[in-house]
Amino acid sequence: xxxxxxxxxxxxxxxxxxxxxxxxxxxxxxxxxxxxxxxxxxxxxxxxxxxxxxxxxxxxxxxxxxxxxxxxxxxxxxxxxxxxxxxxxxxxxxxxxxxxxxxxxxxxxxxxxxxxx
Numbered sequence: 001x002x003x004x005x006x007x008x009x010x011x012x013x014x015x016x017x018x019x020x021x022x023x024x025x026x027x028x029x030x031x032x033x034x035x036x037x038x039x040x041x042x043x044x045x046x047x048x049x050x051x052x053x054x055x056x057x058x059x060x061x062x063x064x065x066x067x068x069x070x071x072x073x074x075x076x077x078x079x080x081x082x083x084x085x086x087x088x089x090x091x092x093x094x095x096x097x098x099x100x101x102x103x104x105x106x107x108x109x110x111x112x113x114x115x116x117x
Contacts, residue, residue, distance in 0.1 A: 016083050020076055027072035034064040 038061035044054040 016079060019079055023072050023075050023079075027068050030068040031065050034061050034068065037061050038065070 038058060041054045041057045041061065045051055045058065048054075
C-alpha cells in the first residue's frame with residue numbers, strides 16, 4: 001500500500017464504473033484546458049479583430065473540446081461492449097466473466113483509492 005492512499009478491494013463488476021469514471025475525469029480536464037485556451041484567444045480577437053492566427057486557434061480549441069468528448073464517448077462505448085460480451089459469454093459458459101481487458105486499464109488490480117469516483 002502506498003503512503004497517504006487508502007485502498008480497498010473492489011468487486012469485478014465495479015471495475016467498469018471505475019474505468020469509466022477515470023475516462024470521464026480525464027476528458028473533463030482536457031475540455032477545461034481547451035476552454036481556458038479558447039478564452040485566451042477570444043480575448044486576443046476582441047482586442048484585434050484582424051488577428052487571423054487567434055481566430056484559427058479558436059477553431060482548433062473548439063475542435064479539441066469536441067474531439068475530447070467524442071473520444072471519451074467512444075472509449076466508454078467500447079468498454080460497455082466489452083462488458084456485454086463478457087456477460088453473454090458468462091451466460092453461455094456458466095462461468096464468471098473475464099476482466100483481463102479491464103485489468104490492463106487499471107493500475108492496481110482489484111483496488112480503488114478513496115480519490116477515485
